[in-house]
Amino acid sequence: MEIQGSKTALGCTQPIKTSRRIVLFPLPFQGHINPMLQLANILHTQGFKITIIHAEYNSPNPSNYPHFIFKSIKDRFSEIADQLGTNKDPSYFVRYLNKSCVEPFKECLARLLAESDTDLVACVITDAGFYFTQAVADDLKIPRMVLRTSSLGCVLAYDALPFYSKKDCFNLTKEASEYCNRGRVVKWSPQQEVLAHSATGCFWTHNGWNSTLESICEGVPMICSPNFADQPVNARYVTDVWKIGVMLENGFEMKEIEMAIRRIMTEKEGEEMNERISCLKKKLNISLNEGGSSNESLQNLVHYISSL
Template structure:
């Protein structure tokens, strides 16, 4: 891991403050806190404004100041288990947080005897914050916690002009066809991206408009992975862009995890042969049906490889934890398998026993797999995940896309392709090359190193 060093040339001339505001979801909080750590190491004081829902633990970050605001999320939190429309929650937060955020930010700016605030950095999904920042005459930068390609796809997809294409089913002739506006994606992919295309269209329009109005965009990616898309982004978004990722390579994410990790699995991994374990995790939000859950279980049982399966409580709709497993599954797996509620994922992926990562392709997980050189089996669930998965499988060719969803025969074939076939060896070679490019980008003079230096200089000049 390339840890941040306090290079005097990167430190700001004064102890100016930066105020950061993440959206309250694990996949968004982690990179924001990682960015905060990076900037703190380069001379800035850090204040985190945060929603009370999924609040970060201040004791894990004693060098930051935390300011909670009322978010009203408790009124709709019970819908998280059943409502698959992510934009419903994001649009709600953009309305419910506006006044509490403005009051909190204005109070911070008015505090006597404090160092001046250099800028505000908010998650790009908090699009309302641009108007608040303009009103208070404070530069706002947007952190986009996805890859570049995701934003280009969002900009191109016809959420408003062709909403019907987001409702296609397997029976429709175009279901497997490419989407003309963004040919990397198939219609069956965009069905997952937006369950409510009109709502998604409204959200995306607001987010992208305010990204263009911002003082700059920070991306958790690195130039060598998305060089062509970076050229397009600089044309589509006429504000400075900074690609200084992967953030987690600067600092480990364990301290910002919202779920308790089961570390006993590391000693179990120590007993497994090199590159023999199938690691399965579908992230902190995604949900699957009971039948899909059982197909995953049968696929893992039938393949014969050791496996580590993360089943977050609430993963299966209508189930608390493991009640939906096939009869005698746990007894049958014995020492060959482990099921846990959450894992120290970066350490699991870095472990020599881990042979492949069956993932939902959240952007953080995808980046972590790249950084450890672990081939992927791609099972995206919603929003940006199908886009990440298509890039992984079809552009970078570092994973196998599980095209037919959770079906045991397809699962077994995908695992064999990655773990046993020549195709898997070629995937491993490609992702190992990307792993090396990550290291080079973070080293002195590398693209991410230089982008971080440019960001620190830019914030210091605001």
């Protein structure tokens, strides 16, 4: 797992001698795939063999991970993929995948367990959103762990707030108006590399947890435009708790965008945000160093999986 501005997590620890395999299964959305592959890399550096079961939709490129084995399963997501731009309820797509992937996942995992190194499979790690996988794991008698890709603060908010009690209750972003100005629009860019560049002064983000973490890792204050799911909660932490960003309260109103950029880039408030986020960046890097809280948690995870 590479955190920009920090060494590889657990990079200084001695790998455990093991021939055991871990099977991982991410939701097929980038904010879920990236953390799962990062976790897979950490576990691989600790001596575990890695197999990734993945849906056909948005499948990872195996050539980028030659040290992993990839197994693709049918997901039928193409039948509803055209709704991604119009359906603002993310739970709809998660519920669909939790039905369409049941049999393909079970058959794939059963085949893996039936191979000659059956006793070497330590556990299966699935995205928390794939809730159907617990029943499959129980049926196949294999330990299951989950990876939740949202922040702890968001988990606490889920427990306290009546989420989804009303339709689109967390779709907080108004319809965007298109306009032309100075700038450049590209289909894709290496986000971590852009954030790490010295010319980057602020980051306009929807505040998915990956993007929020990456911005903190590089010490870049944020302009927040959350949309759904965990994004509004993350954005409120950024603006109201940690005070390292500015919320666009009225969607994409030109004047407000200009003011947000000025607040971060030219005003005293922006200097204070830079100081606070630099402090958070240092704390994050310390947590990943030997003896740090994140480092120790990862080591505990490795030892626990080895004990299964």
